[in-house]
Amino acid sequence: MNSPQIAKITEAKTENKDVKTFMFEYPKKMIPGQFFMIWIPGVDEIPMSVSYIDKDVKGITFRKVGEATNALFDLGKGDKIGIRGPYGNGFKINGKQILFVGGGTGIAMLAPAVEEAGINNISLTIIIGVKNSSELFFEDRFKKCGAEIHISTDDGSKGYKGFATDLADELLSKEKFTSVLTCGPEIMMKSLLDLCKNIPFQASLERYMKCGVGICSQCCIGEGLRVCVEGPVFDGKTLRNIEDFGVYKRDATGRKIRF
Amino acid sequence: MNSPQIAKITEAKTENKDVKTFMFEYPKKMIPGQFFMIWIPGVDEIPMSVSYIDKDVKGITFRKVGEATNALFDLGKGDKIGIRGPYGNGFKINGKQILFVGGGTGIAMLAPAVEEAGINNISLTIIIGVKNSSELFFEDRFKKCGAEIHISTDDGSKGYKGFATDLADELLSKEKFTSVLTCGPEIMMKSLLDLCKNIPFQASLERYMKCGVGICSQCCIGEGLRVCVEGPVFDGKTLRNIEDFGVYKRDATGRKIRF
Amino acid sequence: MIDTTTKIASLKLRNPTILASGIMDEDAGSMKRIFDCGASAVVTKSIGLESRAGYPNPTFAELEHGILNAMGLPNPGINEFEGEIRKLKDSNVPMIGSIFGSNSHEFVELSKKMQNYGVDALELNMSCPHAKGYGLETGSDPKLVREITSKVKESTNIPVFVKLSSNLTDIVEIAKAAEDGNADGIVAINSVKAMKIDLELKMPVLANKTGGYSGMAIKPIGIRCVYEIAKNVDIPVIGVGGVTTGEDALEYIMAGASAVQIGSGVYYRGVDIFKKICREMECWMENHNYTRLSELIGVAHK
Amino acid sequence: MIDTTTKIASLKLRNPTILASGIMDEDAGSMKRIFDCGASAVVTKSIGLESRAGYPNPTFAELEHGILNAMGLPNPGINEFEGEIRKLKDSNVPMIGSIFGSNSHEFVELSKKMQNYGVDALELNMSCPHAKGYGLETGSDPKLVREITSKVKESTNIPVFVKLSSNLTDIVEIAKAAEDGNADGIVAINSVKAMKIDLELKMPVLANKTGGYSGMAIKPIGIRCVYEIAKNVDIPVIGVGGVTTGEDALEYIMAGASAVQIGSGVYYRGVDIFKKICREMECWMENHNYTRLSELIGVAHK
Ligand SMILES: Cc1cc2nc3c(=O)[nH]c(=O)nc-3n(C[C@H](O)[C@H](O)[C@H](O)COP(=O)(O)OP(=O)(O)OC[C@H]3O[C@@H](n4cnc5c(N)ncnc54)[C@H](O)[C@@H]3O)c2cc1C
Ligand SMILES: Cc1cc2nc3c(=O)[nH]c(=O)nc-3n(C[C@H](O)[C@H](O)[C@H](O)COP(=O)(O)OP(=O)(O)OC[C@H]3O[C@@H](n4cnc5c(N)ncnc54)[C@H](O)[C@@H]3O)c2cc1C
Ligand SMILES: Cc1cc2nc3c(=O)[nH]c(=O)nc-3n(C[C@H](O)[C@H](O)[C@H](O)COP(=O)(O)O)c2cc1C
Ligand SMILES: Cc1cc2nc3c(=O)[nH]c(=O)nc-3n(C[C@H](O)[C@H](O)[C@H](O)COP(=O)(O)O)c2cc1C
Ligand code: FES
Ligand code: FES
Numbered sequence A, B: 001m002n003s004p005q006i007a008k009i010t011e012a013k014t015e016n017k018d019v020k021t022f023m024f025e026y027p028k029k030m031i032p033g034q035f036f037m038i039w040i041p042g043v044d045e046i047p048m049s050v051s052y053i054d055k056d057v058k059g060i061t062f063r064k065v066g067e068a069t070n071a072l073f074d075l076g077k078g079d080k081i082g083i084r085g086p087y088g089n090g091f092k093i094n095g096k097q098i099l100f101v102g103g104g105t106g107i108a109m110l111a112p113a114v115e116e117a118g119i120n121n122i123s124l125t126i127i128i129g130v131k132n133s134s135e136l137f138f139e140d141r142f143k144k145c146g147a148e149i150h151i152s153t154d155d156g157s158k159g160y161k162g163f164a165t166d167l168a169d170e171l172l173s174k175e176k177f178t179s180v181l182t183c184g185p186e187i188m189m190k191s192l193l194d195l196c197k198n199i200p201f202q203a204s205l206e207r208y209m210k211c212g213v214g215i216c217s218q219c220c221i222g223e224g225l226r227v228c229v230e231g232p233v234f235d236g237k238t239l240r241n242i243e244d245f246g247v248y249k250r251d252a253t254g255r256k257i258r259f
Numbered sequence C, D: 001m002i003d004t005t006t007k008i009a010s011l012k013l014r015n016p017t018i019l020a021s022g023i024m025d026e027d028a029g030s031m032k033r034i035f036d037c038g039a040s041a042v043v044t045k046s047i048g049l050e051s052r053a054g055y056p057n058p059t060f061a062e063l064e065h066g067i068l069n070a071m072g073l074p075n076p077g078i079n080e081f082e083g084e085i086r087k088l089k090d091s092n093v094p095m096i097g098s099i100f101g102s103n104s105h106e107f108v109e110l111s112k113k114m115q116n117y118g119v120d121a122l123e124l125n126m127s128c129p130h131a132k133g134y135g136l137e138t139g140s141d142p143k144l145v146r147e148i149t150s151k152v153k154e155s156t157n158i159p160v161f162v163k164l165s166s167n168l169t170d171i172v173e174i175a176k177a178a179e180d181g182n183a184d185g186i187v188a189i190n191s192v193k194a195m196k197i198d199l200e201l202k203m204p205v206l207a208n209k210t211g212g213y214s215g216m217a218i219k220p221i222g223i224r225c226v227y228e229i230a231k232n233v234d235i236p237v238i239g240v241g242g243v244t245t246g247e248d249a250l251e252y253i254m255a256g257a258s259a260v261q262i263g264s265g266v267y268y269r270g271v272d273i274f275k276k277i278c279r280e281m282e283c284w285m286e287n288h289n290y291t292r293l294s295e296l297i298g299v300a301h302k
Helices: A065-074 A104-118 A137-142 A162-173 A186-196 A234-238 B066-074 B106-119 B138-144 B164-174 B186-196 B236-240 C027-035 C077-091 C102-118 C143-153 C171-180 C214-231 C244-254 C266-270 C273-285 D028-036 D078-091 D104-117 D142-155 D171-180 D214-234 D246-255 D265-269 D275-285
Strands: A005-016 A019-025 A035-040 A044-049 A056-065 A082-085 A097-101 A123-130 A148-153 A179-183 A202-203 A231-237 A248-250 A256-257 B007-018 B019-025 B035-040 B044-049 B056-064 B080-087 B097-103 B123-130 B148-153 B180-181 B201-204 B233-235 B248-250 B255-259 C006-008 C010-014 C017-019 C041-043 C060-062 C067-069 C095-099 C122-126 C160-164 C185-188 C191-196 C210-214 C239-242 C258-262 D004-009 D011-013 D015-020 D041-043 D058-061 D067-070 D094-097 D121-125 D159-163 D184-188 D192-195 D212-213 D235-239 D259-264
Touching: A005 A056, A019 A082, A019 A234, A035 A056, A035 A065, A035 B148, A044 A056, A056 A104, A065 B066, A097 A104, A097 A162, A104 A123, A104 A137, A104 A202, A104 C214, A123 A137, A123 A162, A137 A148, A148 A162, A162 A186, A162 D275, A186 A202, A202 A234, A234 C191, A234 D265, A248 B186, B007 B056, B007 C171, B019 B066, B019 B080, B035 B056, B044 B056, B056 B066, B056 B106, B097 B106, B097 B164, B097 B186, B097 D159, B106 B123, B106 B138, B106 B180, B106 C160, B106 D067, B123 B138, B123 B164, B123 C027, B123 D028, B138 D259, B148 B164, B164 B186, B186 B201, B186 B236, B201 B236, B201 D192, B233 B236, B255 C171, C006 C191, C006 C258, C017 C027, C017 C273, C027 C041, C027 C077, C027 C171, C077 C095, C077 C102, C095 C102, C095 D235, C102 C122, C102 C143, C122 C143, C143 C160, C143 C171, C171 C214, C185 C214, C210 D214, C214 C239, C214 C244, C214 D192, C214 D212, C214 D275, C258 C273, C258 D184, D004 D041, D004 D259, D015 D028, D015 D275, D028 D041, D028 D078, D058 D104, D078 D104, D094 D104, D104 D121, D104 D142, D121 D142, D142 D171, D171 D184, D171 D214, D184 D214, D212 D214, D214 D235, D214 D246, D235 D246, D246 D259, D246 D275, D259 D275, D265 D275
Parallel strands: A097 A123, A097 A179, A123 A148, A179 A202, B097 B123, B097 B180, B123 B148, B180 B201, C017 C041, C017 C258, C041 C095, C095 C122, C122 C160, C160 C185, C185 C239, C239 C258, D015 D041, D015 D259, D041 D094, D094 D121, D121 D159, D159 D184, D184 D235, D235 D259
Antiparallel strands: A005 A019, A005 A082, A019 A056, A035 A044, A035 A082, A202 A231, A248 A256, B007 B019, B007 B080, B019 B056, B035 B044, B035 B080, B201 B233, B248 B255, C006 C010, C060 C067, C067 C210, C191 C210, D004 D011, D058 D067, D067 D212, D192 D212
C-alpha cells in the first residue's frame, strides 16, 4: 500500500559537510534510479532516490538545501522516518561501455546503477562534476566498481577545471560509449543530451512532487508525462520531444519557473 | 460476497397446488440443510432451503403462505430472483440407518439429505407427515433413493391417520436407527426429540431472518445461537439446553411469539 | 501486565471493546454471548416506545468495502424489552441501553424505563441514517440535541451518551450541543447514509433504498469525527466505525476515544472479535512498551 | 452500434467519462494526455484568484479502501492558468473550468476569466473538504450557494455546474439551492472528510491532519447522493466518487447521473481507465441489449 511505512534509521553516515547517507530496513525489490517519498514527521515529505540497494536494507544520500533536508540532516541512527515506494521506472542498464555523468547530488542516485553495471561486466567511465572538491563523495565506492573516474570542479580544486559537460565532450569524441546515463542539474543534462546525438541517453529528472503515484500531475512534463511514474528516468528520444526539458520546472503552485 | 446475485429461473415445477420448485444456475458448493436468502424484487427477501443440489444448478421448493411466497409462486421460467448464500451449517450425514421425519414443507429441505445418505449406502426410512394427501410431494424422489417411505395424514386420506410423531414412535420402538433427522413444525420436532432419548438427533429450525449472516440477532435462540450461522440444524443435545425450542419464536420486531 | 481497563464517566470497563447497537443485541442471550466473547459492555438494540417491525427485507447487503443495512429500527418496544434487560442484569453484563425517539418526552420516558430495568448507562441514538422522523431529523439540530440530552440528564442518574452521525455538516457543533446538555460522553459514528443499486434489476438492493454504510470503509470517516470531537469537547468519546483489528481500535484511541464499539467487525471476524482485538491491542502495546491503555488516549493530538 | 454519447446542458460528450478535478489537470499536457486516453472532457484543477502552494507534504496517502488527500487547492492562480487553457483549447479538448472562491465576487471574476480563456463549461467547487475559508463554508449554506450560482450565471453564458460535498446534513437542500440559482447541472460528490493516524508515529499522516477520502470506499455514498439529488432536481447530475469500472459508472448512470467523473480511478487502473471503462460499459450494454446509454439514465428511480 502506498502509505508511509515507518522505519528506523539503522546507520547514518556523513559524506561531506552537507551530504549524509541513511540506511534503513526496507525489504522491497528496487532497481537503480527508483526513488522513495521520505516523510520527515512534522516537517515534509520529499522525493529521494535510492542510493544503496541491498535485499533488506536500502539507503538514501541527500544534500541539505532547505527546510526538509535540513531537518532530515539533523536526524540520526534510531530516528524514525516514513517511507513509501519504490516509485518510478529506474535506469535500463545494458550495453558494453557506459558513460555516467553525475552533477552535484545527482552522483548519489547514479551509484547503484554504476554498481549494477559493474556486476554485469559493463565497462564504466564516470564523470563527477562538482563546484568544489569538498563536495565530492562516493569516489571510493566508484573505484571499487572498477570505474574509470574523471572529476571536474568549477574552481579547479580537483581534477578538470570547468563544467562536467566540457569533460564529457572530450571523452565522447575520444571513446565509443554504448550509452550515457546522467543525473544532475537539468541545464547540464540538456547540454549533455545535445552532445550525445545518436548515443543512447538516459537522464533522471527532478520535479516537485506531491503524490508520487501519478495522480496529482504536480510533476508532469511534456504531454502529461509523470516524472513520478513514467520517469524519473527518460531517454534521449523522449527528452528531445519535451519542450520543458532544461527550460522550466513547476513550483508547488504549478507555476512555471525557468531554470 | 454476501450480496444478492441475480439469477434466472431456468425451470419451474408445480409440486402440488401450493408448492413449487424453481431451479437456477448457482455454482457454489452446498451441503444438504443449508439455505439461501431469496430476494423477490420489490417484495421481500426470505430464507429458503436448498432442495436440489447439483454442481451448477440448485433448486428451492416452497409453499405459498403469505405475501412473499405468493409473489414467488407467481414467478416462472425466465424470471429473475436474487440469491445469496449458501448459509448455515447443514446436516451431518453419517451412521448406518437414518430415520428422516419431514412435516409439511419441511419435506423439501430433507430431500437433498436423503439423496446424499442414499449415495452413501445408508439405509433410509422416511416419514412424511402432511395434513392431507393433496399436500404430498417428492414421494417419487424418495423412492428413487431406495427409501422405505411411511406417510401420515391428519385426516387419513393416505397412509397412517394421525401425527407423524405417533408413526415415528412406532418405528423407533421396532427398529434401531443410528440417527434421526427432521424438519417440520417445531412442536412436532420437539415431541420427536423427546422420543429420541439417546438416538443422535438433528433438527432444522426456522426463525425470522433478516441479515442471514449472523449480525442482526433476529434469528437467535438460547444464548445467542444464530439459526442463520450456527444453525439451522441443531443436534439434540443443544436443543435440550435451549428453553426457546418448541416454546416460542420471535417476530420481525423481536417480540416473543408462543408456538 | 498490560492494563487495558478504561473508564467512561462512571462506567468502569474491563477492556475498551463494546458491542455496538444493532448487532447481536435484540435479546439477552445474544448479548450474554457477546459478553462471554470478550466485550466489556454491550449496547442494546435501539429501543423505542412502540414495537416496530422495521423495513421489509432486503435489509442487509455486503458491499465491496463494507456493509449496507436498513433494518429500520426494528424493536419490540420498551415494555416488552424489559424482560431481556432484567435477564441480562442477572448475568452482570454491563449494559448500555440505546433508545430512539422523536422528541424529548419520548427520550425521557424511554430513559426512565431503561434505568428502572437496570441498564448501567444510556445511549441516545440521534443518528439513524434511514429512519424517518427519528435519527437524523433530531440529531442534526443542535437545539434539539441539547434539549433532549439535558432533559434526559435531569430525569436519570446514570451516564448518558449521545450517539452522533457523520452525516452532518458540522459534527463538532452537535457534539458541543450534547456536551452543553450535560452528556457524559459522545459516541461517534453511526453508519453513513449510502446506497447500492443492483445493475441486473436496475433498482436499489435495500427495500428502503438508502441504508447505513458500516465496516472497514468508514473507519477513516469515524477517525476524523472522533479526532475533531475529542479536540473540541471535554467529555469522553467512544469511537465506532470499522473497527476490525486491534490496530483499528488503537487508531481510535489515539484519535481521542476512551473506548470503541464494534458492529460490522462481528461479521468480518466472528463473535469472538472482542477477544481477538483485545489480544491484538495488548500485543501492540507490549511491542511498543506501553503498559496502560490510558496513556494512549488522544496521543495523536499532541 | 452502442451509443454512449451523452449531453449535459449544452455540452455534448462523446462518452460519459470525464476527468475529475484535481487529478492530472494542473497543466495542458496532462489534460491532453487524459483526453487522448478516452475521457470525453476534462475538469481543470480548481483555480483561485491568487496562486496557492497548497499544504505541505504529506498530501497523499493510500488507505485500505480508498485514497486520502489534502492537497490544499494548490494552483498557480487564474491569470497564470490562462496559458494552460489556451494551449488546451488549441487541441479541441472539451474543458470544464473548476474554480473556487470565498464569495460571489471571487467566483464571478474567476468565471468570467475562465470563459474568456475558452473553457466550455464551469464547475463551481463549493465542496473542498479541507480548505479553510473555501469549500464547505460556502457549500453548506443554501443562500450562499444560490447567490454564487446565480451571480455566475448572470455574468457568463456557458453551462455552470455546482460541485457538492457529501459532508452535508442535507445534500438535497443544497442541490436545490444551486438549481434555484439556475445551475445547469450538479456534480456530486467531492471527497469525504476523513483522517488516518499513523500508529508508529501516533500522529495524523497528512500534514493538514484531515483530508478528503476518495476512491472505491466512497462509491456507495456517492450513489446515494446522486440518487437523492436526481430525484429532487430537474437539472442533470454528474456522478463522482469511486468510479473504477464500467459497472461503477453504470451504477451512477442508473442512479440518475448523465455522466461520471473519474479521479482516484486513475490511480487504481492507470491513465487509460477512461477507455477501459467505456469498453466495459459498452460490453455490459451489449450483453443486456441496450443500444443507447440515455435509456439507462435514472432507471433505478422507476
Ligand atoms: C525523483 C527525485 C529524486 C531525488 N533524489 C534526491 C536524492 O537522492 N538526494 C537529494 O539530496 N535530493 C534528491 N532530490 C531532491 C530533493 O527532493 C529536494 O532536495 C528536497 O525536496 C528539498 O526539500 P527542502 O525542504 O529541503 O528544500 P526547499 O527549500 O523546500 O527546496 C529546495 C529545492 O527542492 C525542491 N523541492 C522541495 N520540495 C520538493 C518536493 N516535494 N519534490 C521535489 N522537489 C522538491 C524545491 O522545488 C527546490 O528546488 C530528488 C528529487 C526528486 C524529484
Ligand atoms: C432457514 C429457513 C429455511 C426455510 N426453507 C423453506 C423452504 O425450503 N420452503 C419453504 O416453503 N419455506 C421455507 N422457509 C420458510 C419461509 O422463509 C417462509 O415461509 C417465508 O418467509 C414466508 O414469507 P411470506 O411473506 O410468504 O409469509 P408471511 O405472511 O410474511 O409469513 C408467514 C410465516 O413466514 C415467516 N416469515 C416471513 N418472513 C420471514 C423471514 N424473513 N424469515 C423467516 N421467516 C419468515 C413468518 O414469521 C410467518 O411465520 C424457511 C425458513 C427458514 C428460516
Ligand atoms: C445491522 C446493523 C444494525 C444497526 N442498528 C443500529 C441501531 O439500532 N442503533 C444504532 O445506534 N446503531 C445501529 N447500527 C450502527 C452501529 O451501531 C455502528 O454505529 C455502525 O455500524 C458503525 O460501526 P461498525 O463499522 O463497527 O459496524 C447498526 C449497524 C448495523 C450494521
Ligand atoms: C489528489 C486529489 C485532488 C483533488 N483536487 C480537487 C480539486 O482541486 N477540486 C475539486 O473539486 N475536487 C478535487 N478532488 C476531488 C475529486 O475531484 C473527486 O470529487 C473525488 O476524488 C471523488 O472521486 P474519485 O473517487 O473518483 O476520486 C481531488 C481528489 C483527489 C484524489
Ligand atoms: S507527484 Fe503527483 S503525479 Fe507525480
Ligand atoms: S438473520 Fe441476522 S443474525 Fe441470523
